[in-house]
Amino acid sequence: MSELSDNKEYCPFCHVNLRDKPIPEKYRHHYGGATYGSRKIAVYSRDEDRTVKWQCPDCGKEWERE
Numbered sequence: 001m002s003e004l005s006d007n008k009e010y011c012p013f014c015h016v017n018l019r020d021k022p023i024p025e026k027y028r029h030h031y032g033g034a035t036y037g038s039r040k041i042a043v044y045s046r047d048e049d050r051t052v053k054w055q056c057p058d059c060g061k062e063w064e065r066e
């Protein structure tokens, strides 16, 4: 039930693949059940106390979290 697990992960701007290495099964619970790591950077809002945006590590652009 992870938001990361089965999503294709591409930057909407430069279209780089943001999937990182597969996560070994025994460690997945640390990542909310995700099967792959992600290279995208979480942009955290203190006001909303949650991740509100993602940032691309390659081009540096941000997009809204869905």
Ligand SMILES: [Zn+2]
Binding pocket: 011, 012, 013, 014, 015, 016, 056, 057, 058, 059, 060, 061
């Ligand atoms: Zn990008």
